[in-house]
Amino acid sequence: MSRPPSPTPARWFKALRRTRLGDPCLKTYPLESVDLLRRARVAFQAGRTLKENFRLAQLEAVVQMLEEHECDFVDALGRDLHKPRFETVVSELILVKNEALYAINNLKKWMQPQKVERNLSTTLDDCLVISEPLGVVLIIGTWCSPVQMCLVPLVGAIAAGNCAIISPSESTVHTTELLHRLIPSYLDNECFHAILAGLSDLPEVIELKFDHVFFTGNKEDGSKIALAAARTLTPVTLILGGKNPCYVDQHCDIFTTVQRIAWARFHNAGQSLVAPDYILCHTDVKARLVQALKCCLMEFYGSNPQESHSFGRIVNLEIFNRTRGILWRSGKVAVGGHVIEAEKYIAPTVLTDVAESDPVMQKEIFGPVLPILTVNNVDEAISFINKQEKPLCVYAYSTNGKVISRLMSETCSGSFCSNDCILQSVMVALPFGGVGASGMGSFHGRYSFDTFSHKKSCLLRSARFECVTYLRYPPFEDRNLSLMTWASSLSQKSQGWCQIM
Numbered sequence: 001m002s003r004p005p006s007p008t009p010a011r012w013f014k015a016l017r018r019t020r021l022g023d024p025c026l027k028t029y030p031l032e033s034v035d036l037l038r039r040a041r042v043a044f045q046a047g048r049t050l051k052e053n054f055r056l057a058q059l060e061a062v063v064q065m066l067e068e069h070e071c072d073f074v075d076a077l078g079r080d081l082h083k084p085r086f087e088t089v090v091s092e093l094i095l096v097k098n099e100a101l102y103a104i105n106n107l108k109k110w111m112q113p114q115k116v117e118r119n120l121s122t123t124l125d126d127c128l129v130i131s132e133p134l135g136v137v138l139i140i141g142t143w144c145s146p147v148q149m150c151l152v153p154l155v156g157a158i159a160a161g162n163c164a165i166i167s168p169s170e171s172t173v174h175t176t177e178l179l180h181r182l183i184p185s186y187l188d189n190e191c192f193h194a195i196l197a198g199l200s201d202l203p204e205v206i207e208l209k210f211d212h213v214f215f216t217g218n219k220e221d222g223s224k225i226a227l228a229a230a231r232t233l234t235p236v237t238l239i240l241g242g243k244n245p246c247y248v249d250q251h252c253d254i255f256t257t258v259q260r261i262a263w264a265r266f267h268n269a270g271q272s273l274v275a276p277d278y279i280l281c282h283t284d285v286k287a288r289l290v291q292a293l294k295c296c297l298m299e300f301y302g303s304n305p306q307e308s309h310s311f312g313r314i315v316n317l318e319i320f321n322r323t324r325g326i327l328w329r330s331g332k333v334a335v336g337g338h339v340i341e342a343e344k345y346i347a348p349t350v351l352t353d354v355a356e357s358d359p360v361m362q363k364e365i366f367g368p369v370l371p372i373l374t375v376n377n378v379d380e381a382i383s384f385i386n387k388q389e390k391p392l393c394v395y396a397y398s399t400n401g402k403v404i405s406r407l408m409s410e411t412c413s414g415s416f417c418s419n420d421c422i423l424q425s426v427m428v429a430l431p432f433g434g435v436g437a438s439g440m441g442s443f444h445g446r447y448s449f450d451t452f453s454h455k456k457s458c459l460l461r462s463a464r465f466e467c468v469t470y471l472r473y474p475p476f477e478d479r480n481l482s483l484m485t486w487a488s489s490l491s492q493k494s495q496g497w498c499q500i501m
Contacts, residue, residue, distance in 0.1 A: 036193045037208055040136045040163040043190035049133060049161045052111060058158045058187055059107075062100045062151065065186040066093050069178070073147060076174040080146070082313035087268060092147040095426050099152050102428045102445055103159040110159065110449050113458070126460040131453040133161030134235075135211030140202060140225070142216040143171035143315050144271040144366065149216040149239070150179060154192075156448025162212075163191040167205070170198050171315050203228035210234055212452060216273070217241075218364065219437055237441030237451055239273065240434050241364040242391040242414075246276035246421070247381045247407060249398035250284045257397045257419075258292040261370075262300060264421030266348045269312035270368035271319075274425040276395050277364060278354070278371045280381045286374050290352060293370075294335050297348050305347050306340065314344040314367060323367030327351070330360035331371060356384075378403050385411045390436035395421050414438050 049055065066073070073093060077083040103110075113128040137157050141150035150166050157164040166183070168176040176196060183194045197205050199221050206213055206228040215225045216239040229236045248257060264275050281289055301308040314320040323346060324339050336349035346367050354360060354371040361371065375381045385394065385407075394413040396404055404418045414434040417424040425432045426444075433442030443451050471480045 033195060033197075033205060034208060036165060036195065037136060037210075039190055040165060040193060043188070044133070044135055044163045048188070049158075049163060049191055052107060054188075055107060055158055055161060056104055058192070059100045059104050059155065061186040062155060062158070063097050063104075065182050066097055066151075069182060072178055072182075073175070076178045077147070077172070079174040080143075080172040081268065081271070081315055082311075083268060084310050084312065086310070087312070088147075091267070091426075092145065095148050096151040096155065099155045099428055099444070099448070103155055103449070106446065107159055110446060124462045124464055126458075128458040128460070130456045130458055131160065131449070132456050134452055134454055136163045136165065137212040137214065137452060138206065138210040139164055139166045140213070140215045140217070141166065141168045142273070143169035144268065144273060145216075146172040146175040147179075153214045153216075153237075153443055153448065153451075156443055157214075157452045158192075159449050160452035162452050165193045165195055165210075167195050167197050167202065170196065199224075206234065207232060212237070214441075214443070214451070215239070222439065237443065238434065238439040239432075239441075239443070240392065240437065240439040241273045242393075242434070242438040243277040243361070243364055243388060244275065244391045244393040244395065244413075245278060245280055245381075245385045245388070246395040247280045247375075247378070247385075247397065248282065248285060248289060249378065249396070249400060249403050250282040251400045251403070252285070252397045252419075253399065254285065254288050254292050258289065258296045260420050261395075261397075262293060262296045262348075265370045266297070266300070266311070266368045267422075269314060269346070270323075270348075270370075271312075271315060271366050272422075274393050274422050276370070276393075276421055277391075278361065278373060280375050280384060281372050283374045283376055286352075286372065290334050290350065290372065293350050297335055297350075301348060305336075306338070306343070306345055311348070311368075314346060317341070317344060319366050320344045320346070323365065323369060326359040326363075326365070327367070327369050330354060330358035334372075336368070378406060382407065382410050390414070390434075390438055392434045392438040393417065393421075393425065412436070 070089065070093060074085045074088045077088045077092065111131065113130050116127045116129060118125065118127050139150060139153045139157065146169050150168050154164055154166055168179050170176065180194045180196065183192060203224055206225065209232045212235050213225060213229050214237045215222055219240045222238045222240045226236050226238060246261060261276055261279070267275065301311050305311045314323065320341065327337070327349060331351035331354035334350045334352045336347035338347040339345065348368045349370065351360060351369065351371045354373050360369065375384060390412050392414045394407065394411050394416050396407040396418045398404055408416050412435060415424045415432055424430060428445035430444060431442035431447035432444050433439055441451055471484055
């Protein structure tokens with residue numbers, strides 16, 4: 001395959017940042033991206049990634065990297081997001097290790113051809129679906145989960161037999177630099193690379209022509225990525241955000257409900273694609289809910305969350321200013337509201353008396369702000385949710401099974417979880433992805449393997465059975481057509497076993 005021309009890569013990619021093992025800081029080398037893509041494609045075409053033992057070795061190297069450099073990841077995320085060690089280990093490192101170990105344990109089964117049902121004319125043949133790697137894939141991470149959203153898709157790409165280039169977020173500079181240093185030290189240097197490119201530059205990167213693009217981020221940037229990929233007919237997986245609703249029924253355990261919502265909303269200082277974005281609260285339970293949230297936040301972060309070792313900071317001033325702006329122009333502050341620009345600190349904040357037209361309800365919130373709106377019943381909640389664009393997640397808290405069932409079946413979202421938050425988005429056995437405005441495609445476990453694979457249908461035919469298949473050949477005769485029509489009518493009753501082709 002010939003190498004595609006570079007659309008002036010010097011405009012967007014002035015240097016590839018790499019650090020040799022043991023170097024105290026990053027060195028900058030003027031290596032063009034097209035060369036990285038060429039190296040990866042040469043390695044792929046040589047069949048370097050096809051063997052099961054190669055894939056297993058790379059997956060084991062990912063686990064080894066996370067185990068040997070846990071302290072480095074904790075330090076990097078602490079510097080980028082003021083992220084507590086507990087959150088880094090649990091929500092970033094353990095999740096990636098679980099994905100890699102799950103892939104290691106199931107890879108042999110995933111790689112095996114899948115046999116499918118045969119019909120009368122293929123009784124003596126083999127009908128198979130083979131999972132083939134796509135080639136060289138581009139994985140674009142996000143700043144709110146900079147390790148998880150780079151390495152979990154990478155695990156799927158490795159398991160499926162691809163070469164990969166990852167582009168961590170430029171906003172989390174310390175974590176990005178760490179990944180640049182560690183990936184070439186642990187993974188195959190021809191098949192796997194890390195680049196540094198800003199979001200505004202990525203459309204030109206994509207036009208270099210990859211075999212798949214996996215992007216995590218917001219809808220606006222996702223649209224640009226999809227548009228750039230469409231120019232070269234490159235398939236994409238988009239994991240986008242959205243305003244994830246959380247319905248709280250009057251029939252629920254308030255204490256448990258509040259703890260789970262507060263943990264999910266204020267984890268990572270509210271910077272999450274999967275956190276509940278707002279509460280739709282039954283009118284009868286609003287006062288108790290707000291009071292319980294006050295008590296819960298006091299228990300979680302103390303009287304001054306600024307001093308808490310369990311609470312993070314906003315990633316940069318751009319996100320900080322945007323979040324502060326919508327906070328001050330929406331509803332009424334019931335809890336929190338304190339901000340310190342020098343620290344990029346916003347206190348865990350609960351807003352009441354929020355209107356649907358308020359700024360906080362117009363876009364996804366990337367900060368520790370939780371708006372509360374009221375509804376009179378589950379019908380109003382469902383109607384409200386369905387008026388909005390399809391979210392990445394819908395959450396519902398109730399002890400009434402009928403309420404849960406209605407919200408699950410009468411709303412549309414990428415995922416659904418009752419009486420808890422976020423957990424459905426990290427389980428290796430469940431696919432996770434968006435729908436409509438919240439994205440396309442899915443990943444985790446086997447679904448990551450499938451995302452980065454081409455399902456090739458294969459029919460291995462025998463030269464026998466020509467006494468039946470001759471009916472399809474010219475010259476076309478009415479008698480032959482009648483026989484094939486008759487066989488087709490039988491196949492409708494016997495699920496295809498009498499087809500003649």
